[in-house]
Structure formats: C-alpha cells, structure tokens
Amino acid sequence: KAGVTQTPRYLIKTRGQQVTLSCSPISGHRSVSWYQQTPGQGLQFLFEYFSETQRNKGNFPGRFSGRQFSNSRSEMNVSTLELGDSALYLCASSGTSGTEAFFGQGTRLTVV
Amino acid sequence: QKEVEQNSGPLSVPEGAIASLNCTYSDRGSQSFFWYRQYSGKSPELIMSIYSNGDKEDGRFTAQLNKASQYVSLLIRDSQPSDSATYLCAVMDSSYKLIFGSGTRLLVRP
Numbered sequence: 001k002a003g004v005t006q007t008p009r010y011l012i013k014t015r016g017q018q019v020t021l022s023c024s025p026i027s028g029h030r031s032v033s034w035y036q037q038t039p040g041q042g043l044q045f046l047f048e049y050f051s052e053t054q055r056n057k058g059n060f061p062g063r064f065s066g067r068q069f070s071n072s073r074s075e076m077n078v079s080t081l082e083l084g085d086s087a088l089y090l091c092a093s094s095g096t097s098g099t100e101a102f103f104g105q106g107t108r109l110t111v112v
Numbered sequence: 113q114k115e116v117e118q119n120s121g122p123l124s125v126p127e128g129a130i131a132s133l134n135c136t137y138s139d140r141g142s143q144s145f146f147w148y149r150q151y152s153g154k155s156p157e158l159i160m161s162i163y164s165n166g167d168k169e170d171g172r173f174t175a176q177l178n179k180a181s182q183y184v185s186l187l188i189r190d191s192q193p194s195d196s197a198t199y200l201c202a203v204m205d206s207s208y209k210l211i212f213g214s215g216t217r218l219l220v221r222p
Contacts, residue, residue, distance in 0.1 A: 033210060043156070043200065043212040056209045090155055092210070100146065101202075101210055103155040 002027065004093050004104035012110045018079040021107045025072050025093030031055075032074040033101065034066060037088040046089075049074055081111045114139040116203050118213035126221050131188040133216050135201030138182070144204035145177055147186045149197045150215065156200055160186060191220045 005024040013019050025032050033056075034046040045058040049068035068074045072093075078085055088108050092101040115138045125131045133147075144163055148156035160175040162168045162184070168175045174187040184203070188195055198215040205211060 031208075035212075042214040045209055045211065048209065050208075056207055058209075088155075099144070100158055100161050102158060103148075106155045 004091060004102055006089075006091055006104035006107050008107060009105060010108050010110075012112060013081050014112055015081055015083060017081050018077065019081060019109060021076045021078075021089055021091075021109075023074045023076070023091035023093075023104060025074070025091075026095075026102060029093040029095050030072055031094045031096070031101075032068055032072065033092045033094075034074070034076050035090045035092070036060075037090060037106075038086075043090070046076065078109075083111050085109065086111045114203075114205050114211055116201055116211050116213040118199075118201050118216045120214060121217040122219045123216055124219045124221060125191050127191060127193060129191050129220075131191045131195065131218055131220070133186040133188075133199050133201075133218065135184045135186075135203075135213055136182055137184070137201075137203045137211075139203065139205045139211075140179075140182065141206035142203045143206075145175070145184045146202040146204075146210075147173075147175060147184075148200040148202060148212075149195075150200060151197045188218075191218075193220045193222050196220045 031050045033048040048056040066076045088106045090106045092103045094101040147160040150156045162175040172189045176185045200215045201213040
C-alpha cells in the first residue's frame with residue numbers, strides 16, 4: 001500500500017512569488033492535514049480537509065490556502081512569499097475522524 | 113489556546129536503559145493521543161496511538177494515558193542508539209485537529 005506522497009520534495013522561490021504544493025494521501029483516506037515545521041516554532045497546523053471541505057484552519061494569514069479534490073488529493077498554495085515562509089511543509093492523511101495520521105516526506109521550501 | 117507541553121530535552125540515557133518521555137495537554141475533550149518519532153531531516157513517523165486510560169504496549173514501546181491528570185507518556189525499554197531522535201506528542205482535540213508538542217530530543221549513549 002503506497003504511503004503519502006508529496007511533491008515536489010524541494011523548492012527554491014523568490015520573495016513575492018507564489019507556490020503550490022501537492023499531497024496524495026494513502027488510498028482510501030479522506031482526511032488531509034497540512035503542517036508547517038520550522039526549528040523555532042515546531043509543527044504548526046495549517047488546515048485540514050475532509051471530503052473536499054475545509055474542516056479546520058490554523059492561525060496563518062490568508063496567503064496560505066488549500067483545497068482538496070474529489071480523489072482526496074490536496075494542494076496547498078502560498079502567495080506573495082516571504083522569507084519567513086521557508087520551512088518544511090508536511091501533509092498527513094488519515095482514514096476517519098480521530099484515527100491515526102500518517103505523514104508524507106514533506107516539501108522543503110526555501111524563499112530567497 | 114489548546115496546548116500540548118513537552119520537555120525539550122535532551123534526555124540522555126545509556127544503551128539498554130528505559131527512556132521515559134512525558135507530555136501534558138490542556139483540552140479535556142481530547143480523545144486520541146499519539147507519539148511520533150522524527151529523525152533529523154525526516155518527517156514524523158507514527159509509533160504509538162492510545163485512546164483509553166491505562167497502558168498500551170507494542171514491542172519495546174509502552175504508551176500510558178491518564179485523562180484525569182491530562183498526561184501521556186511513552187516508555188522505551190532496552191533503548192538503542194537508533195532510538196536517538198525527537199519524539200513528538202500529538203493530541204487530537206474535540207474538533208479533530210491534531211496538535212503537536214514541541215518534541216523531546218532523546219539521546220541514547222552507546
């Protein structure tokens with residue numbers, strides 16, 4: 001059974017640009033959550049999608065957005081990139097509410 | 113603000129010893145609790161889940177949950193150098209949001 005797949009693995013972008021990250025969950029999983037991980041802040045929750053609906057949202061500015069498609073694949077978009085957006089972006093998928101979440105390898109974004 | 117608290121460490125133990133990692137949480141409505149292991153430069157890996165009070169054992173790992181005290185712990189028996197990593201405690205709140213602690217760095221000395 002394939003795990004959670006995130007693409008791309010690495011990205012370098014310039015301030016002011018926008019970026020789209022992709023996450024394919026484990027087959028059959030309907031919940032996808034996104035996290036930002038930085039050395040200083042740890043794992044910070046961005047948002048969670050379940051059956052194409054955003055069910056939860058963290059405390060991030062509106063520059064961070066996401067969506068989920070009918071096949072449960074999810075994308076995250078960051079517009080007007082800032083240096084502080086440099087981080088490891090992780091997505092996790094789970095089957096039903098309250099069950100175990102499994103992480104992808106992450107996308108390391110560097111903003112220069 | 114719902115919180116999950118962990119001692120950042122590092123917790124240093126000799127090879128073969130028991131490592132004890134602790135976590136407290138603030139949301140009394142939480143029902144699901146998880147421990148993840150994260151090696152440097154890698155993504156978190158789920159190692160234990162626990163949903164009811166008491167102990168749950170899986171190989172060398174034992175998770176303990178006390179909802180009255182809002183306390184979760186992870187014991188690693190016969191610690192190995194390969195167990196050296198950061199251990200993240202995660203709590204799913206009543207709205208199904210998974211909240212992570214900042215992690216405890218474990219060092220197992222050969």
